[in-house]
Each structure stands twice: as structure tokens, then as C-alpha cells.
Amino acid sequence: MRIGIPKEVKTNENRVSLVPAGAEALVAAGHSVMVETGAGAGSGFDDSEYVAVGATIGKGAADVWSGAEMIVKVKEPIAKEWKHIKKGQTVFTYLHFAADEKLTRAHIDSGATCIAYETVELPGGELPLLTPMSEVAGRMAVQEGAKYLEKLYGGYGVLLGGVPGVAPAEVVVLGGGVVGINAAKMAAGMGARVTILDVSLHRLRYLNDVMPANVACIYSNRHNILDRIRTADLVVGGVLIPGAKAPKLVRREDLKLMKPGAVIVDVAVDQGGCVETTKATTHENPVYEVDGVIHYAVANMPGGVPRTSTLALTNATLPYVVRLANEGWKAALAADPSFLKGLNVVAGKVTYPAVAEAFGLKYHDPAKFI
Numbered sequence: 001m002r003i004g005i006p007k008e009v010k011t012n013e014n015r016v017s018l019v020p021a022g023a024e025a026l027v028a029a030g031h032s033v034m035v036e037t038g039a040g041a042g043s044g045f046d047d048s049e050y051v052a053v054g055a056t057i058g059k060g061a062a063d064v065w066s067g068a069e070m071i072v073k074v075k076e077p078i079a080k081e082w083k084h085i086k087k088g089q090t091v092f093t094y095l096h097f098a099a100d101e102k103l104t105r106a107h108i109d110s111g112a113t114c115i116a117y118e119t120v121e122l123p124g125g126e127l128p129l130l131t132p133m134s135e136v137a138g139r140m141a142v143q144e145g146a147k148y149l150e151k152l153y154g155g156y157g158v159l160l161g162g163v164p165g166v167a168p169a170e171v172v173v174l175g176g177g178v179v180g181i182n183a184a185k186m187a188a189g190m191g192a193r194v195t196i197l198d199v200s201l202h203r204l205r206y207l208n209d210v211m212p213a214n215v216a217c218i219y220s221n222r223h224n225i226l227d228r229i230r231t232a233d234l235v236v237g238g239v240l241i242p243g244a245k246a247p248k249l250v251r252r253e254d255l256k257l258m259k260p261g262a263v264i265v266d267v268a269v270d271q272g273g274c275v276e277t278t279k280a281t282t283h284e285n286p287v288y289e290v291d292g293v294i295h296y297a298v299a300n301m302p303g304g305v306p307r308t309s310t311l312a313l314t315n316a317t318l319p320y321v322v323r324l325a326n327e328g329w330k331a332a333l334a335a336d337p338s339f340l341k342g343l344n345v346v347a348g349k350v351t352y353p354a355v356a357e358a359f360g361l362k363y364h365d366p367a368k369f370i
Contacts, residue, residue, distance in 0.1 A: 111348055179268075185211075220249075230257050
């Protein structure tokens with residue numbers, strides 16, 4: 001199979017979808033790999049490293065897309081890339097369709113087979129290709145939140161862990177999934193007082209067992225959310241419904257209850273955000289203020305630490321890439337019901353329920369296409 005690795009073009013996105021070791025594995029299996037020149041530079045991988053393991057270097061995006069049977073990316077193709085997508089081509093990447101109707105319709109119109117990292121789902125509910133980036137984003141959320149709490153950046157002027165004689169900051173984490181547990185661990189480790197809110201009592205019992213004493217686990221409902229954000233210095237939004245828009249747990253009017261200079265980091269921004277006032281930002285301009293509350297909503301947070309993120313992501317994605325290359329998408333997905341859940345769009349048809357529901361489109365059973 002001919003596999004193309006384009007350079008990511010989303011603002012400040014420095015990750016790459018395949019490291020040289022992955023290219024070596026694919027070439028050894030008899031496939032050809034073309035990497036756009038400079039694609040790995042942001043993550044510390046030079047073109048020469050890809051050439052050394054048998055990959056070829058494409059001069060530009062058009063070269064990579066035009067010759068590839070399968071495109072492997074990190075982030076969803078943005079508008080200027082849509083013209084490159086070909087009918088029958090397999091596109092394997094994070095797609096987050098439910099948060100963007102124009103993006104969804106562009107891929108429907110392309111006729112490509114679109115497989116989303118974020119909706120591949122194991123029987124136990126684990127999202128194996130989303131988990132590594134959720135781990136990074138959850139940890140970064142606290143790191144960034146702590147920075148923007150500093151007065152210099154417009155925050156309340158609070159040190160997350162406090163000092164002897166001065167109380168630590170209050171951190172509220174919405175959602176006890178992968179993002180939430182990583183955010184809570186980081187915040188607790190820095191000495192903050194942390195509250196995790198989640199709707200799953202099973203999950204809350206688990207978190208209560210594994211978290212340190214400075215983390216409280218509270219059932220998530222409207223009353224408890226409002227009660228906790230009143231005193232919060234930092235709120236981390238980590239709510240996820242796989243493949244669907246995130247629920248709006250914090251409304252515009254709720255911001256008036258919060259401290260001026262408090263910070264919200266909405267990690268759910270890729271799925272529309274779990275705060276009503278969330279709008280996607282970039283690493284260049286990461287924050288904005290609404291009603292005195294600082295909002296950090298960078299849509300590709302892990303792109304800020306691309307070396308770590310690329311290695312973590314490709315550790316998870318490479319086995320799936322190899323299966324797609326070796327078997328073709330139909331056979332690979334037919335053999336694995338978990339992988340089949342990654343199929344979002346094929347031949348102009350929507351095959352993921354939450355995406356169809358988000359835009360009132362007809363849903364087609366993915367099993368019919370394999």
C-alpha cells in the first residue's frame with residue numbers, strides 16, 4: 001500500500017503521525033511511505049531519518065496526497081487540505097466531526113473512507129487512540145491553568161499549591177475520565193485542593209480509592225457544579241461523550257458566580273467544549289476573557305509538547321496503521337468490532353451515530369460496508 005504522511009498545517013501543530021521507526025516497520029512489511037518534507041521536524045525527526053529507513057520525501061502536500069492510498073495524520077484536514085482528499089482514499093486521523101458540520105460535509109463529499117482515532121472503542125469503553133492524548137491534555141491543563149492564574153497573565157494571582165500559612169488553590173475537574181484523572185493527579189501533586197465531578201458512581205468509587213486525601217469525588221449535577229465553581233480558582237473541563245458534542249455543563253450566566261481572575265481550561269473544546277462560552281483558540285493566542293474569567297481553549301493542546309505527544313500517539317496508532325496497510329480497511333475493520341467503531345464516513349455515507357445525530361444526517365450501519 002502507498003501511505004502518505006502530510007505535514008500538519010493546523011496552527012502551531014508540531015506533531016507528526018508517523019515516526020521513523022513506524023516508517024521502518026511499514027517499509028519492512030512491503031509498503032511504500034512518502035513523508036512530506038519537514039513533517040517530523042517539529043517533533044525532532046529530520047527528513048534524513050525517514051530516508052534512512054526506506055521512506056521517500058515529498059516536496060509538498062499535493063505530492064503526498066495525490067499518490068497515497070491511505071493518508072495518516074494527527075489532526076483533522078482543515079479547509080485548505082480538503083481539495084487533496086480523493087474518492088476511495090482512506091484517511092486515518094483525529095476527525096472530531098460532531099463539532100464541525102463544514103468539516104463533516106467536506107469529507108462526505110470527498111468520497112473518502114474516514115476512520116477517526118477518537119471513536120475506536122474497546123469492549124470496556126476504553127478509547128485506545130484517544131487515551132494517550134487525553135493523558136497529555138489532562139496534565140497540560142493544570143500546567144497551563146497554573147500559569148494563567150498568575151497575575152501577569154490576567155489571573156487571580158494564586159499559587160496552585162499555596163504555602164505554609166496560606167491556603168492552596170481550589171481546582172474543580174469536570175469529568176472523571178482519562179483527562180480528569182490526569183488533571184486531578186497533577187493538581188493534587190502540586191498541593192491544590194481538588195474536586196472531581198462525574199455522573200458515574202462506579203467511577204467515583206474507583207477515583208476515591210486511588211486519589212490522595214486532597215481530592216474529593218462528588219456526584220455531578222447542576223447543584224453541585226454551581227456550588228463548586230463558586231470557590232474555584234481553576235476549572236478543568238474534561239467531559240467526553242465518544243464522537244458526540246460535549247454537554248454544556250457551565251453556562252454563560254454561571255460565570256458571574258466565579259471569582260474574577262479564575263481560569264477555565266476546557267479540554268473538551270475538540271468536541272465543542274463543556275462550557276457554553278468556549279471557543280477554540282490556538283497556542284499563539286490561547287486565552288480570552290468572558291465576565292472576568294480567563295478561558296484557555298486550545299484545540300490541539302498536546303501540540304504544545306510535540307515530542308512527548310508524537311511518541312505517545314504513535315505508540316498507540318502504529319499497530320492500527322499496520323493492520324490497515326496489510327489487510328486493507330475493509331478486512332481490518334471486519335476482523336475487529338472495536339476498530340469498526342472508528343469508521344465515521346465512507347463513500348459519502350455517515351456511519352457513526354453521534355455524527356449523524358449532530359447534523360440531522362442519515363445514519364448507515366458500518367457493517368454494511370465491510
